Structures are given as C-alpha cells and as structure tokens.
Amino acid sequence: MEENKNNSSEAGGSSADKKPSAASTIGKLLLVVIIFAVLVFYLSQTGALASINPGWGFKALNEKSSENFDEALVFIWDTQMNDSTTSGVQKWAAPMKIKIEGDPSDKDLKALNQTIAEFNTIQGFPGMQIVNSGENIKIIYTTNENYETVRDQYSSGGFEKSFCDFNIRNGEIYQANIIMEPGGPQGYRNSVMLHEFGHMLGFYDHVDGRTSIMNMNNPVSSFSKTDTLALKMIYNPDIPIGMPYFRLCDYYDNTTVDEFVNN
Structure with a gap:
C-alpha cells in the first residue's frame, strides 16, 4: 500500500498538489446530498419506502393531527358526498369480518394484520377481524392466471388493477x-391495499392531493393527516349514519381539532 501511495505521489506531483480544494469538497458533498434526496423522493413516490420501514403505513393514524377540520370536511365531501345519490354520512356499523382468499404472501398478511390493528384503535370504529366463515368482507389475492376470472366475477367495470366493490343500504356499508392485483413491489402492494381499504371504509371517490391515500395516481405509504382526521371524524360515535353534510359541518364548527384528537 505504501508503495502504491508513493508511486502515485511521484506521478502526480507533491502531496500538497493532491489536496482537494474546499470548493471541490463542498461540491462533492452537495452532489451526494442531491442524489440522496432524489432517491428518497423516488422511493416515497413509488411506495418502496413502505417495504423498508416496518411501521410502513400507520404512524399518521395515531398522531395528533395538526390539519384543520375544513380540509378534512372538504376531503369528506369530495370522497363521500359529492354524488347526487348520497345525502349524508356513510360508514360501517356492524363489525367487519374479513375472509382471506387466494394466494397472499407472508408480507401481504403482515401488512394486512398491521392495518387491522391500527384501524381498531380508532374511537367509534366498529371493529375489524379476520375470520374463516361468516364474513362480510372478502379480500382476494389473485394470480396472473386467475386475475381476469376473479375480476369478471366481482365487477363489470373492466378493471385492470386492484379494486373494491361494496354494498350500502340507507347509508350503512x-x-x-377487495380484489388485489398480482405482482408488484411490496411497498406498492401495501399502498394499494390501504387505498382499497379507504374505499371500503366509505371514501368512494378519488382526490387530487398528492399526499392522500385516495389519490389513485400517486402511491403513498400511509394515510395523510387529512385522510386520518376525516376517518376519525366519520367514525366518531357521536356522528350517526346519514347525518347530512351541513350538520356534520355544524358539529365540527363547535369543536376544536385539539379537543377532538385528545378525546
């Protein structure tokens, strides 16, 4: 090693000549920072970070949200009530009993169990569990070979990817x-599952917000703070199924976010 160092020194001049300048060092550090930032952004947008972080999608559910009710109420309007056939709050009342069918991976099942555990922490949530029979929800993990057959059995919409269909009566889901498409990185699959859970829980339509789990074109690894606050607002035990939107607004006009999230 010493011989190589000396040879290099001789070929390129003195050791003083080989010292990098401060500007060169700073430039290299900036380049490393930029590359790292671009990589993190890419991974977050593709959902790949979700497969790296064990707490991949649920941190926001237990945070004290700083988002205000106005943003969450707009989200509720856009995803649940912006339809002439709906007149008020729609949600589950009965406990949700999930039967798993198909061929989920161990990582799929781990993500599903984490999802269920986190949703069950929400005040007023009717509860969610995996069952072998007596289900009111099916989650079907398809393969390349059977996706089209399963899709056609549960929908006539010509879907090409994962989707959720549901039945509702007088505002009660x-x-x-939920039909899960085959393949894809685990982070993407986790994001898709959360998105379909959003539909299943009452957020039927999509939104444009880039951080929302209900944006269909921008996979993210968790519910945003606005998504989370809206979910808690809908499943608040003081909010009945069918409550008209204007009364929902009136209710939260008289409540502060801090009071709500601390209860």
Missing part, C-alpha cells in the same frame, strides 16, 4: 370485496 354492510358488505365489500
């Missing part, structure tokens, strides 16, 4: 199916 009482049955649903």
Whole structure:
C-alpha cells in the first residue's frame, strides 16, 4: 500500500498538489446530498419506502393531527358526498369480518394484520377481524392466471388493477370485496391495499392531493393527516349514519381539532 501511495505521489506531483480544494469538497458533498434526496423522493413516490420501514403505513393514524377540520370536511365531501345519490354520512356499523382468499404472501398478511390493528384503535370504529366463515368482507389475492376470472366475477367495470366493490343500504356499508392485483413491489402492494381499504371504509371517490391515500395516481405509504382526521371524524360515535353534510359541518364548527384528537 505504501508503495502504491508513493508511486502515485511521484506521478502526480507533491502531496500538497493532491489536496482537494474546499470548493471541490463542498461540491462533492452537495452532489451526494442531491442524489440522496432524489432517491428518497423516488422511493416515497413509488411506495418502496413502505417495504423498508416496518411501521410502513400507520404512524399518521395515531398522531395528533395538526390539519384543520375544513380540509378534512372538504376531503369528506369530495370522497363521500359529492354524488347526487348520497345525502349524508356513510360508514360501517356492524363489525367487519374479513375472509382471506387466494394466494397472499407472508408480507401481504403482515401488512394486512398491521392495518387491522391500527384501524381498531380508532374511537367509534366498529371493529375489524379476520375470520374463516361468516364474513362480510372478502379480500382476494389473485394470480396472473386467475386475475381476469376473479375480476369478471366481482365487477363489470373492466378493471385492470386492484379494486373494491361494496354494498350500502340507507347509508350503512354492510358488505365489500377487495380484489388485489398480482405482482408488484411490496411497498406498492401495501399502498394499494390501504387505498382499497379507504374505499371500503366509505371514501368512494378519488382526490387530487398528492399526499392522500385516495389519490389513485400517486402511491403513498400511509394515510395523510387529512385522510386520518376525516376517518376519525366519520367514525366518531357521536356522528350517526346519514347525518347530512351541513350538520356534520355544524358539529365540527363547535369543536376544536385539539379537543377532538385528545378525546
């Protein structure tokens, strides 16, 4: 090693000549920072970070949200009530009993169990569990070989990817199916599952917000703070199924976010 160092020194001049300048060092550090930032951004947008972080999608659910009710109410309007056939709050009342079908991976099942555990912490949530029979929800993990057959059995919409269908009566959601597409990185699959859970829980339509789990074109690894606050607002035990939107607004006009999230 010493011989190589000396040879290099001789070929390129004195050791003083070989010292990098301060500007060169700073430039290299900036380049490393930029590359790292671009990589983190890419991974977060593709959902790949979700497969790296064991707490991949649920941190926001237990945070004291700093988002205000106005943003969450707009989200509720856009995802649940922006439809002439709906007149008020729609949600589950009965406990959700999930039957798993198909060929989920161990990582799929781990993500599903984490999802269920976190949703069950929400005040007023009717509860969610995996069952072998007596289900009111099916989650079907498809393969390349059977995706089209399963898709056509549960939908006539010509879907090409994962989707959720559900039944609702007088504002109460009482049955649903989630069809999971085959393949894809685990982070993407986790994001898709959370997105379909959002539909199943009552957020039927999509939104444009880039951080929302209900944006269909921008996979993210968790519910945003606005998504989370809206979910808690809907499943608040003081909010009945069918409550008109204007009364929902009136209710939260008289409540502060801090009071709500601390209860």
